[in-house]
Amino acid sequence: MIKKRLNIRMSGLGGQGAVTAAHVMAMAANKDGKFSISNPFFGAEKRMAPAESYCRIGIERIYDRGELVFPDVIEVFHPQVITMGKSYTMPFYSGIKEGGVVIINSDMPLLSDEDVQRLKDLHVALFYIAGTEIALEIAGTELSTNMTMIGSVAGITQCVSMDALDQALQERFGKKFVASGGTASLDEAIKKKFAKKEMLLAKNLATMKRAYELGVEWAEKNHVELRVGNPAVAA
């Protein structure tokens, strides 16, 4: 399916970098010459509390803002979004559009048979990625889990290029970035995990790339096609 707009909802927990992930995605889309907007949605900032972010990517100017009620893609950054209902909507896939994709960071299936059937009825494809394991293996820290969530959605939908993601990552972490106190301290935390800034960028990029490749492979194997483009031209 080719769509003028791809709406991505990222449901995570405070501290996992869901907000950063949406920002990096949107920055990359902008570098690719697409239109994009990202924005977060959270309560008082605290770790492990529900935090969502949204990334909209399209081929025309985007006005829509705020919580994404009807997404094409839902990414679940943490199993607790599902198992403990740490989500702004119940069930977490509420509002997903027909033909959409759900990407879940978990090394084991989490959905009930009923949920699986409902998603099937809506022709929604379901992809599990062991994102935290990949992050630990390649980057040596679970803080890089968000990189696997960026990589997987980019691999499946091709909505942004790896090249643009590389540039966006450098822009976000290569220079000083001031946001809230919470974001600043998290930035410091992740920087301390790596000996050098170049190492941080390289390992996060490698983590992202692995997830990207897994996404490409899965989409090909399962014939999942969800793209941003001009449907009129494509037809």
Add this chain to the structure above:
Amino acid sequence: MAENKSVIGTKNKKGQTYTDTWQLMNEAPRTPSFYTGSEVIKEALRRASCDVMIAYPITPQSEAAALIGELFAEGYIGDYFRGESEFAVMSQCAGAAFGGARVFTTTAGPGTMRAMENFPMWAGARLPIQMIVTCRGINSPLSIQPDTLEIAYLLNTGMLVWHAETAQDFFDWILKGYMVSEEPDVHLPLALCCDGFFVTHTKDVVNLTPADMCLPPYDPYRSPVPCMDMECPPVRMMRDPFIMKSNYISYATHASWQQEVWAAVERSRKHTIKWLNGLIETENADADVLIVASGTAVSQGREAIRLLEDEGMRVGLVKVKALRPWPGEEIREATKNAKHIFVPEFNVTGWLAKEIKASIPNSERVHAGPRVCGGMTMPPEIIVQEIKTALGMKSMSLAGRGS
């Protein structure tokens, strides 16, 4: 003594060139940048020749206030300090403006409410302070999410009130705002509002003017009232205020001064029209069905119009940019042929719809909605549904989607 030679073309201590504001805003080259709204506020301030910024943390404006602190550290702001509360901040802003400084501050939601006493005081004292209001919920239970109810409270303070739709509006209006506020026949504070998070925390493309060009500095001698000399305060005001007298002359003074403040709001109209290119903006205003909105509701309206267009239905748009001065005549003209007027709002009471109803004939044409509040999002789909339902058309049920 007032400067008698122009500073235009000369450089400030940071090497920025003082530039004629009209030229800066309309002719200088622009660079597209991908920024959050908070970063855009910082970039506007970099170019604003601001003397004093006073900060106090409250979501969602904290990020902007912190970023302006960085700007101060870089040397672009005359002075920057933190208040004890929003009430203290707004009082300190008054002090700085009384002293002849160009003043900037940011607040949100409960902070705006806490500081409320100061706003009519600013207007009465004719202080051209600029305050960014990144609207959020004000009621209990607590919410940090966008809700525009606080704007309703600002409308009768005597401040100028503008409502930005995007970060681009914000960038341009911060700089243009000072030009309107500081006119001698206006000289009033400006509340430049936006919907928090939707603008402040959203990354979007914004076209920025060159960083090495800045506004001409504020000239306090253009004030219509004498600026306060703290070494020698005007004793009649300080020691013998009118409140001490209960006689005809004190009532008459108060009454005429309030009228003068609102006359100044009226006089800002011509300047606001010049700088904002009109108090409203219209698209396809000849359509039978119109959406009239301000702030983020305009953006959501634009998306709803696209969805309806795909179904072959033509809907027009009126974007209300300035709320004070109120564009009653403009809205009356723009809506004269409309059969249905929808006013989507991010607040529970529908203050914009009330203002519009009071300004146009046959106000039963106004549908005061859809409205969301308490931080809820307004997906374009619910605007579409509201329009279709009101027109007796079939619409898809939204409640059942996907669950």
